[in-house]
Amino acid sequence: MKKIKLFKILFLTFLFSYLPKTLAQSxxxxxxxxxxxxxxxxxxxxxxxxxxxxxxxxxxxxxxxxxxxxxxxxxxxxxxxxxxxxxxxxxxxxxxxxxxWVRNDIETAIISFSKKYKGRKLTIASYGGSIATPANGITAEVVEVKTFDELKTLGDKVKGKIVFFNRPFDKGLVNTFEAYGKAVDQRTQGAIEAAKYGAVASIVRSITSKDDYVPHTGVMYYNDSIPKIPHAAISVLDAEFLSRAIKEEPTLKITINMNCENYxxxxxxxxxxxxxxxxxxxxxxxxxxxxxxxxxxxxxxxxxxxxxxxxxxxxxxxxxxxxxxxxxxxxxxxxxxxxxxxxxxxxxxxxxxxxxxxxxxxxxxxxxxxxxxxxxxxxxxxxxxxxxxxxxxxxxxxxxxxxxxxxxxxxxxxxxxxxxxxxxxxxxxxxxxxxxxxxxxxxxxxxxxxxxxxxxxxxxxxxxxx
Amino acid sequence: MKKIKLFKILFLTFLFSYLPKTLAQSxxxxxxxxxxxxxxxxxxxxxxxxxxxxxxxxxxxxxxxxxxxxxxxxxxxxxxxxxxxxxxxxxxxxxxxxxxWVRNDIETAIISFSKKYKGRKLTIASYGGSIATPANGITAEVVEVKTFDELKTLGDKVKGKIVFFNRPFDKGLVNTFEAYGKAVDQRTQGAIEAAKYGAVASIVRSITSKDDYVPHTGVMYYNDSIPKIPHAAISVLDAEFLSRAIKEEPTLKITINMNCENYxxxxxxxxxxxxxxxxxxxxxxxxxxxxxxxxxxxxxxxxxxxxxxxxxxxxxxxxxxxxxxxxxxxxxxxxxxxxxxxxxxxxxxxxxxxxxxxxxxxxxxxxxxxxxxxxxxxxxxxxxxxxxxxxxxxxxxxxxxxxxxxxxxxxxxxxxxxxxxxxxxxxxxxxxxxxxxxxxxxxxxxxxxxxxxxxxxxxxxxxxxx
CATH class of the missing domain: 3.40.630.10 (Zn peptidases)
Known part of the structure; x- marks a missing residue:
């Protein structure tokens, strides 16, 4: 009897562990x-x-x-x-x-104060939802950060300046949506975070897998309790250029001009x-x-x-x-x-x-x-x-x-x-x-x-x- | 006893049908x-x-x-x-x-006799291994076929003419290597088959999934017991043009010129x-x-x-x-x-x-x-x-x-x-x-x-x- 039961149990155990797969292929x-x-x-x-x-x-x-x-x-x-x-x-x-929201015809950035790079244009694209700059643009020094923590540490030092978020899309990730997801907070939340510390505008390295001079736009948000500042994407190659340029010349200034509008x-x-x-x-x-x-x-x-x-x-x-x-x-x-x-x-x-x-x-x-x-x-x-x-x-x-x-x-x-x-x-x-x-x-x-x-x-x- | 055996057999049957998969995941x-x-x-x-x-x-x-x-x-x-x-x-x-094998600098095709299309150039590429044309080219009428069977049926009617193999790459096939395989005999065997019936040259619609004016080359073969004739690819869009043109004007002639060489x-x-x-x-x-x-x-x-x-x-x-x-x-x-x-x-x-x-x-x-x-x-x-x-x-x-x-x-x-x-x-x-x-x-x-x-x-x- 014991032997009967043993094999019966073993058989039924196997049968029922196996059946669902079999049925699922039916x-x-x-x-x-x-x-x-x-x-x-x-x-x-x-x-x-x-x-x-x-x-x-x-x-x-x-x-x-x-x-x-x-x-x-x-x-x-x-x-x-x-x-x-x-x-x-x-x-x-x-x-x-x-x-x-309408982009309109003006979205420019140019190095306006610099010994070496004055007049160099930077390719930018206003982010969807951004406010415009004043008609004569915003001219300020640029402070580069990679993370919001870094920005927080700088705190008031970014006051009156343009915050430049330059954390790259991680090309080492096989899932490009994951790489995108890990960089996109700079675009969606960047203007809020930068404005918290008194920045006058913010720009973000384009969130893309391609190194070129094409800026990538996208949605961005404001927080009603924090001042709204203009927020734009800068192309990857210009982001890399700008990063080098401000290391050479920290007092370099850029002028951003955008005339986008919300309706x-x-x-x-x-x-x-x-x-x-x-x-x-x-x-x-x-x-x-x-x-x-x-x-x-x-x-x-x-x-x-x-x-x-x-x-x-x-x-x-x-x-x-x-x-x-x-x-x-x-x-x-x-x-x-x-x-x-x-x-x-x-x-x-x-x-x-x-x-x-x-x-x-x-x-x-x-x-x-x-x-x-x-x-x-x-x-x-x-x-x-x-x-x-x-x-x-x-x-x-x-x-x-x-x-x-x-x-x-x-x-x-x-x-x-x-x-x-x-x-x-x-x-x-x-x-x-x-x-x-x-x-x-x-x-x-x-x-x-x-x-x-x-x-x-x-x-x-x-x-x-x- | 019978019952014991039944479950024992059932259990072991299941076990051994199941085990290989389990072990394979080990x-x-x-x-x-x-x-x-x-x-x-x-x-x-x-x-x-x-x-x-x-x-x-x-x-x-x-x-x-x-x-x-x-x-x-x-x-x-x-x-x-x-x-x-x-x-x-x-x-x-x-x-x-x-x-x-060297392609050299001449591979041209032009409509040389036609009321409507005289002077129209066709983009071609000599196939690897092809012989050259005579220095003044080969000028002849064009006979379009889709298969070797069709060519066989025409038989001597292609004598002195240029055979134009125009069976397309089948875009409906999901496997592009399969589509390629179903068209490539025109390239590999086309010169042999055309020469069997006295053709003076042969051209083949490029074996490609893309409709453009770019000819696609590749290897071709001769058979030592059959005369060797020049053999070239014609771009897909020119193949489609030529097909229409010879339907309009069957006596149209093209001149092909190639100076490739075997060493x-x-x-x-x-x-x-x-x-x-x-x-x-x-x-x-x-x-x-x-x-x-x-x-x-x-x-x-x-x-x-x-x-x-x-x-x-x-x-x-x-x-x-x-x-x-x-x-x-x-x-x-x-x-x-x-x-x-x-x-x-x-x-x-x-x-x-x-x-x-x-x-x-x-x-x-x-x-x-x-x-x-x-x-x-x-x-x-x-x-x-x-x-x-x-x-x-x-x-x-x-x-x-x-x-x-x-x-x-x-x-x-x-x-x-x-x-x-x-x-x-x-x-x-x-x-x-x-x-x-x-x-x-x-x-x-x-x-x-x-x-x-x-x-x-x-x-x-x-x-x-x-």
Missing amino acids: LDEKSLTNFKSTADSIVSRSLFDQKGYEWLKELCRIGPRLSGSENSLKAIYWAKEKMESIGLDSVWLQPVMVPK PDVLSYNVIGEIKGSKFSNEVIVLGGHYDSWDKGCGAHDDGAPCIQTMEVLELFKRLNLKPKRTIRCVLFINEENGLRGGIEYGKYADTAKVKHLAAIEADRGAFTPRGFNVTTDSTTISRLKQWLPILNKAHIDWIRPGGSGGDVAQIKNAKALFGFVPDDQRYMDVHHSDNDDFESVHPREMQLGTAALAILTYLLSEEGL | LDEKSLTNFKSTADSIVSRSLFDQKGYEWLKELCRIGPRLSGSENSLKAIYWAKEKMESIGLDSVWLQPVMVPK PDVLSYNVIGEIKGSKFSNEVIVLGGHYDSWDKGCGAHDDGAPCIQTMEVLELFKRLNLKPKRTIRCVLFINEENGLRGGIEYGKYADTAKVKHLAAIEADRGAFTPRGFNVTTDSTTISRLKQWLPILNKAHIDWIRPGGSGGDVAQIKNAKALFGFVPDDQRYMDVHHSDNDDFESVHPREMQLGTAALAILTYLLSEEGL
Whole structure:
């Protein structure tokens, strides 16, 4: 009896420790074959036709799409018309009030007092939300710091001066988003910290992986209880030059001139289009990106191309005559860059909508070659999703991992799974928020393979549910 | 008793079906942690210092490195000096006789008889090994075909004409090497097939994923029993133009002029450098690429940057003070493009060498962002190698799969495992064998992450053996 029990227990222990994995791989052979075949068609058509890439060319011709700008409205109407032209079941604009900040035509910096470098220009870009300088600019000595602690130690010594935050993007980190995250406080909080100690302006070494003369902009914040000072990015190569120059000549002065302006909020829109599900039309799968961009380059990778990838997914369903069982909805969120208003507004709508938001997929990491999907969901669902990898791999998706989706879709609180599309990130920070983010920086095959990856995941979700 | 047996059998069945996987994951926790830590250092230093990328800049300044050319010898001496300068234990040149073909200064095509298009130039590039045209060129009508079958059907109708092979690179295929493979017979065999039916020359639509006016060269063959005719690539956009033009005007003629030449074989070298193993110096791990290139661009991705990645692996060991247990040897093989003589010569040496070639890693798919390693070995070794994925993943290696290594290292017949480094392939065929393959086409982080991937695999092999 003892022996019986021993083996019985051992057997059952093994069985149950083994079963979950076995069951999790239970997508039947026929479905797997069919899905793989559909995935092949999706990949092939996306790569061959390069339709999204052509759309991106059209979008980039409109120019950058900063929230509240005329361009952003043009782009919104362009997307609405494009969605209508592909025969979606519904296309609509969701009104959103957005902040309006305008860069205007002056953003200059020049070495104005120096024995050696007088007249040397420095390439800068006002940060989004910054106030202007007085019309004759701000002229002051420059104090370089790498951290807020260093600034705190200097304290009053920065009074009347321009604080120069020069902590570099750490190129040694493999994850460029991590490197970005470790430097970005200089941009977001720098003006507040510098003003605390009486600085008259602040500049920040551009947060980028590329050494060039192109400044990278982005959002910055003020604190109402602390004086507001002008705040701008300086290109990496000019930051390195300036750092050397002030070591040589600590009394060197620079003059900064910026005429950017903040305005009251204005009306804008999320652009939404959908294909109704043939069987479960009240279950919605959202996919989208943020449609606004910074006002440098044309916001190609951030986030024009990814937006277009999500639009093209719906068009690909039409082109391939795929009729999704569940409703698939493309949402182009406005104002992620400096407010997240579009995401928040859609989130509010989703909370009260009669339809159920099953899943949402965000594309906001550029349109580079696909690598994987982050997903925020329970572990059982993750195991199930991993069954789909042999299908997703057709578009070079090598993994599904627990991880963050993105700022916009994270506002959809009740979705069972929130996905973040993860393309390769090695080139992203070269272009991010700068003039480098132009149409030419997007590679057609990389973009179209991403479209295919998004389409395959969307198709699987629409057919299999969650 | 029966019950005992049943559960015993069930238990043992489960146990043994389960065990291999468990054992295969048995790299102990401490080793795993240590290896991960070393991998982190490798990745970080490689990305931060970008030393290989700087070396590539130096190499590209020398120019392209076609076998037998003066440039190729300059590059060989440059690599030898570089290896010596980093303090390797041995550096030597292995003599190899290589073919010599010279493009020379004339390769033109022009529409010479046409009502509408007379005088329109077409961008062409002689294929490596092609004979020249007569000094006054070859003037003839053009017959377009897509396949050799189509050519066969036309038969004598191509007599006295120029055969124009216009089967496109299939952009719908996700694997660009597969698309290349499906089009390349036009280049390699086209002159033989066209001459069979009396054609006087042949041109081939460039085998590339990019639509531009840049022709892509490559190796071509003759058959001694069939007349030799001049054979050249035409750029994709000119191929499309020409295809339309001859449909409009079938009697249109073009004149091709080429003055390339074949010479007798000349002396060249493989460049070899190594760090002796501290414990098993008679076990060698080879890593390398082919050092020759085509004579367009500077052979940056094909195969300059990958060669430099393998050189930098040894230098990284020095920089990080890693002392490999087994000997690691970088071999820069000459003449892969039009002869494979370097690989064959090294293979002969390896067959008779006193040292044991444990493993060899080839890098010949460009210097794009890393994805995985192909490996040719037994299934037990593959299972074991897969244990290393959490370590290799530090450099974004997501998989190890059975697959081909590369033409050069495949000549090392007795190695236990032959690896092929597989970076992302979406942009490779844009530049391959053309002027597009210049220094600017290589991204520093993508290249350096590849170096790190190669270094981590080399380190694991050197420490753990196979």
